[in-house]
Amino acid sequence: RKEVEQDPGPFNVPEGATVAFNCTYSNSASQSFFWYRQDCRKEPKLLMSVYSSGNEDGRFTAQLNRASQYISLLIRDSKLSDSATYLCVVKTNTGNQFYFGTGTSLTVIP
Amino acid sequence: DADVTQTPRNRITKTGKRIMLECSQTKGHDRMYWYRQDPGLGLQLIYYSFDVKDINKGEISDGYSVSRQAQAKFSLSLESAIPNQTALYFCATSQSGSLYNEQFFGPGTRLTVL
Numbered sequence: 348r349k350e351v352e353q354d355p356g357p358f359n360v361p362e363g364a365t366v367a368f369n370c371t372y373s374n375s376a377s378q379s380f381f382w383y384r385q386d387c388r389k390e391p392k393l394l395m396s397v398y399s400s401g402n403e404d405g406r407f408t409a410q411l412n413r414a415s416q417y418i419s420l421l422i423r424d425s426k427l428s429d430s431a432t433y434l435c436v437v438k439t440n441t442g443n444q445f446y447f448g449t450g451t452s453l454t455v456i457p
Numbered sequence: 458d459a460d461v462t463q464t465p466r467n468r469i470t471k472t473g474k475r476i477m478l479e480c481s482q483t484k485g486h487d488r489m490y491w492y493r494q495d496p497g498l499g500l501q502l503i504y505y506s507f508d509v510k511d512i513n514k515g516e517i518s519d520g521y522s523v524s525r526q527a528q529a530k531f532s533l534s535l536e537s538a539i540p541n542q543t544a545l546y547f548c549a550t551s552q553s554g555s556l557y558n559e560q561f562f563g564p565g566t567r568l569t570v571l
Binding site: 355366379381388389391392393395396434436438440443444445447448449450 | 486490495498499500505507515544547551553554557559560561562563564565566567570
């Protein structure tokens with residue numbers, strides 16, 4: 348079983364739409380959670396960390412559900428510039444390794 | 458800005474050749490990682506290092522070796538390249554000490570093995 352699983356999409360949404368991505372993780376010892384953004388053929392870049400109480404950064408909201416072992420990312424008022432692949436990342440406290448999902452592709456359409 | 462750099466950015470080579478990919482960082486981070494990315498497979502960890510001369514195998518270390526002779530540098534070698542090692546390779550760094558210290562990635566090296 349993969350450490351981190353994401354729906355690969357693709358998600359094609361119109362500008363201004365709200366879109367949500369989910370990600371599940373298998374290791375209950377996982378301690379830290381992140382969403383990264385990766386543009387085509389570029390390096391992944393941190394979008395936001397995910398805190399236990401949930402957190403918001405402008406149009407982006409991240410939630411963590413430890414009981415069900417999933418994290419989510421909500422993007423409101425989608426912009427063309429949000430088109431990218433979004434990677435779910437989980438870090439365990441034991442080995443201190445980062446585990447990446449395969450990514451969810453988002454295209455925002457004019 | 459403190460940065461993670463990789464050289465070369467692109468490389469085409471032939472089967473059987475020895476290749477070295479270099480990673481340097483000015484972030485002062487203690488931890489460094491090498492990943493490869495293939496379409497549809499996400500990022501796979503090759504090797505990682507938590508300090509100078511500390512080396513740990515990742516998920517897919519076969520056919521690769523690494524060297525960490527200085528905190529700022531982490532090199533990846535393909536001793537005898539084969540076509541299925543054609544991929545996008547990323548170096549990453551992170552700092553120990555906090556659960557929420559994230560990874561920072563270099564720009565990637567696109568490697569083609571013919």
